Amino acid sequence: MIWIETIVNGILFGGLYGLLGVGLALIVGVMRVVNISHGEFIVLAAFVGVSLAGAVPTLHPLVLLVPIVIAFFALGYGLQAVLLNRIVERTDPFAAILLTFGLAVVMRNLMLEGYGADPRTLTAGTLAYASVRVFGLAIGVLPLVMLGLSTALFLALQVVLTRTRFGRIMRATADNRDVVRLMGVNPARVYNVVMGLALALASVAGVLLAIRSNFTAYSGVERLLLSFEVVVLGGLGSFWGAMLGGILLGVVQLVGLKFDPNAGPLYAHLLFFVGVLLRPNGLSGARS
Amino acid sequence: MTSLLEVEGLDAFYGDFQALSGLALDVRAGETVALVGANGAGKTTFLKCLVGLIQQKRGRILFAGDEIAGRAAERISRLGLSMVPEGRLLFPSLTVQENLMMGALNRRPGAWTLETVYELFPILRERRRQSPSSLSGGQQHMVAIGRALMSNPKLLLCDEISLGLAPMVIEQIYQSFGRIRASGASIVLVEQDVKRASGAADRVYCLLKGRVTLSGNARQLGLDELSRAYFGT
Numbered sequence: 001m002i003w004i005e006t007i008v009n010g011i012l013f014g015g016l017y018g019l020l021g022v023g024l025a026l027i028v029g030v031m032r033v034v035n036i037s038h039g040e041f042i043v044l045a046a047f048v049g050v051s052l053a054g055a056v057p058t059l060h061p062l063v064l065l066v067p068i069v070i071a072f073f074a075l076g077y078g079l080q081a082v083l084l085n086r087i088v089e090r091t092d093p094f095a096a097i098l099l100t101f102g103l104a105v106v107m108r109n110l111m112l113e114g115y116g117a118d119p120r121t122l123t124a125g126t127l128a129y130a131s132v133r134v135f136g137l138a139i140g141v142l143p144l145v146m147l148g149l150s151t152a153l154f155l156a157l158q159v160v161l162t163r164t165r166f167g168r169i170m171r172a173t174a175d176n177r178d179v180v181r182l183m184g185v186n187p188a189r190v191y192n193v194v195m196g197l198a199l200a201l202a203s204v205a206g207v208l209l210a211i212r213s214n215f216t217a218y219s220g221v222e223r224l225l226l227s228f229e230v231v232v233l234g235g236l237g238s239f240w241g242a243m244l245g246g247i248l249l250g251v252v253q254l255v256g257l258k259f260d261p262n263a264g265p266l267y268a269h270l271l272f273f274v275g276v277l278l279r280p281n282g283l284s285g286a287r288s
Numbered sequence: 289m290t291s292l293l294e295v296e297g298l299d300a301f302y303g304d305f306q307a308l309s310g311l312a313l314d315v316r317a318g319e320t321v322a323l324v325g326a327n328g329a330g331k332t333t334f335l336k337c338l339v340g341l342i343q344q345k346r347g348r349i350l351f352a353g354d355e356i357a358g359r360a361a362e363r364i365s366r367l368g369l370s371m372v373p374e375g376r377l378l379f380p381s382l383t384v385q386e387n388l389m390m391g392a393l394n395r396r397p398g399a400w401t402l403e404t405v406y407e408l409f410p411i412l413r414e415r416r417r418q419s420p421s422s423l424s425g426g427q428q429h430m431v432a433i434g435r436a437l438m439s440n441p442k443l444l445l446c447d448e449i450s451l452g453l454a455p456m457v458i459e460q461i462y463q464s465f466g467r468i469r470a471s472g473a474s475i476v477l478v479e480q481d482v483k484r485a486s487g488a489a490d491r492v493y494c495l496l497k498g499r500v501t502l503s504g505n506a507r508q509l510g511l512d513e514l515s516r517a518y519f520g521t
Contacts, residue, residue, distance in 0.1 A: 165393075171381040172390050179377045181361035182339055182370070183439070184394035 005137050006254050012143035014250025015150035016212070018243035019205040020223060021230025022154065023198035025242040028231060030174040030194045031088050033096035037104035039224030040111070041199050045072060045206030046215050047111055050120050061122045062145070065207055069200045076199030080192045088191055089177070104220060111217040119214040122207065146208050153201060154243050161239075170194060226265070229272040235282025244283050248275075291350075292317045292443055292474050293338070298347035300330070300337050300498075307333040308498040311347070315443065320465065320475040322485035322506065325495035326518060331478040332374055334495070335445050339371050340364040352442060366394045370441035374448045374478075376432040378420040385416040387431050391438030398440025399471040405434040408464055426457030433461070437468065444468060447478045462488055482514050496520045 024038050045068055052064045080088075083103075087095040130141040161167040170190055173180050177187040209215070209223070229249060234241025249268045256267025275283070293315040300308040308330045315321045325331050336342045338349060340361035349357040356364050370391070378387050388405060406413040409430040415423055420431055429449055436444055450458040465475060465488060479485035486492045486506045494502040494517040502509070502517035 168382060168386050168390065169393070172379040175379040175381050176377055178341055178361075179373065179379070180390070181341070182365050182373070183390050183435075184362050184365045186360070186362045 001136065003255075003258075005139075006258050007251055008137060008139060009143065010251030010254040011247050012139070012147045012250070013212075013254060014247030015147035015243070016205060016208050016246070017226060017230055017250050018234075018246025019150045019153065019201060020209070021227045021234065021242040021246055022157070022239045023201040023205075024227045025231045025234065025236070025239045026157075026194055026198045026201070028236050029238070030170055031191055032174075033084075033088055033093070034100070035198070036097060036100040036224065037107060037220075038100075038198075038202060038227055039220035039222070040104045040107040041072070041075075042202045042206035042209070042223040042227075043215055043217065043220045044107060044111060045203035046122065046210035046219075047115050047120070047217075048203075049122050049207040049210055050115075053122055060127070061124055061207060061211055062127075065204060068203050068207060072203035073196040073200040075196075077192045077196035079199070080195035081188070084195065085188045085191060089187075104224075108217055108220055115217060117216055117218070119216050120210070121214050122210040124211045128211070142211065146212075149204065149208070150243070153204065154239065157197075157201075157239060166193070226268075229268070233272055233275045233282060235284035238282065238284035241282050241284030245275075248283075290317055291315065292352060293476075294348070294350040295338075296348040298334070298337060298345060298349065300333050300342055300345040302333075302344070306498065308337065308345070311495075311498065311500060313493055313500065313503075315474050315476060317442075318469065318472065318474055319490040320469060320477060320488060322477045322479060322489035322492045323495060324479055324482045324485050324492060324514065324518060326480065328497075329495040330498040331495055332447055333498075335371060335447050335476070335478060338364075338445065339369060365439070368396055368439070368442035369445070370436040370439050370443070371445040372429075372432045372436045372447060372449055374451070376420075376428045378428060378431055378435070380419060380421050382420075383417050384412055384420055384423070384431055387420055388412070388416075388434050388438055391435035394439045396440040396442075400437040400440050402438070405437055408437075408467055409434060424457075426453050426461070429453065429457075429461055430464075433464065433468075437471075437473075440471075441473055443474045443476065445476045445478070448480065449477075450479060450481055450484060458484070482518055483511060486511075486514060494518055 020042065024035060027033060027035050048068055049061055049064055053061055087099055124142055127142050131138045132141060161171065169185055173185065173187050173190045180187060230242050230245040233248065234245030249271060252271040253265050253268040256263050291314045295311060295313045298308055298311040299306060311334060323331050333342060337345050340359055347357060351367055351369060354367060379390065388402060411427055412430055412434060415427065420428055449461060468475060477485050477489060489506045492504065492506045492509055493500050494514055502514065
């Protein structure tokens with residue numbers, strides 16, 4: 001029973017990992033660039049959550065997600081419009097890597113300056129300890145809420161991509177950014193919205209992860225590594241693949257911790273390594 | 289007839305390489321103009337200059353009275369200039385119908401709707417939910433033409449639409465031009481097949497190494513004369 005409980009908890013945890021990577025998958029899928037500062041934005045959202053929770057202690061961190069998501073959408077939109085659109089159409093992939101790497105370094109140091117190096121966390125109150133019994137298994141309410149929220153966001157993204165006019169434009173822009181211009185679409189504006197969506201999703205993951213575990217100004221690297229693993233394991237640019245990749249990493253990490261409590265995320269990293277060897281195009285089979 | 293498109297002294301560059309030199313051409317409202325020439329003559333470059341995909345250029349391009357030489361591609365397309373690119377360049381992530389609907393993003397008032405495009409190419413109605421990559425080459429061309437028509441263009445630019453197609457399919461596509469012209473659109477046909485293009489056009493321009501070497505009424509120019517201009521002999 002303990003193993004089933006561990007696997008269920010891994011699935012619940014993995015949904016959150018999927019959310020970590022889906023923003024990155026969206027950026028890779030539509031713009032074909034890698035945002036090295038993705039992890040720093042996840043951590044920044046967590047710090048903003050801590051600040052807001054301090055300023056308005058009566059509000060639950062999950063409620064604080066609403067203003068944070070709106071702010072991060074605007075931040076992503078602005079960042080893309082002002083900075084990243086300058087390099088996104090360059091054929092040299094290093095331009096985007098170097099620019100976002102520089103951005104990550106600046107953000108990390110600014111967060112260190114502003115919040116210090118001490119570990120922080122967001123408290124979820126009684127919700128953090130609440131659990132329900134399903135078929136004899138004790139399942140935490142908070143992880144269940146997190147998986148529900150992650151799944152709802154994935155479904156919303158699916159609806160936007162497949163059922164809306166903007167989703168059609170987004171997919172077409174990912175296919176060929178020159179040809180959409182012949183249809184009156186300015187790819188730069190599409191990229192602004194995509195980056196806004198990516199950072200909004202990253203901010204949700206950042207706040208939820210801050211409720212589950214400690215973080216510092218240096219946690220961005222670890223978050224980025226996890227996001228990468230989720231995206232690559234799932235299949236570059238495939239967002240349902242990201243969900244699947246996240247769940248697999250979550251399950252393997254928790255099962256690994258049962259075997260070896262000091263292992264940390266070692267087994268999740270090993271799964272990534274084996275996954276890349278066996279299925280270089282990812283679980284969804286999406287091409288890079 | 290008034291000119292819909294007037295191009296004067298158009299030079300275009302890829303880095304240091306000059307692909308077009310002082311090109312002049314005009315298209316009148318309602319007519320079909322064929323632009324013929326061998327590989328590398330500058331035909332596709334010319335079309336890309338018109339739609340704004342090549343910015344390294346100088347000269348004058350007047351479309352429906354507007355100077356468009358310095359404008360971005362997305363702004364030019366809103367004026368009623370539509371292109372069927374070489375190789376179709378459909379969106380593989382979208383279904384056939386979604387590809388067609390992409391063409392309607394800048395829709396002007398006019399005859400072309402999903403329904404009329406399906407009437408023009410009935411096979412596309414059957415295939416509307418499929419990915420374009422599952423279609424034959426000819427059907428993919430039909431999607432590309434339909435997508436370009438969905439905006440109700442004043443001028444339709446077709447780049448090498450017969451390339452790699454079976455003669456029967458080419459015939460079917462060329463037959464559709466009659467209906468496209470009847471909707472009021474002018475057409476520029478870029479082709480390597482001199483005989484077929486000049487047969488469908490009112491006027492012909494022949495390009496060689498980025499320059500117009502011959503132009504005139506398609507009925508009056510002989511095939512021999514066109515062939516000499518084509519090969520530069």
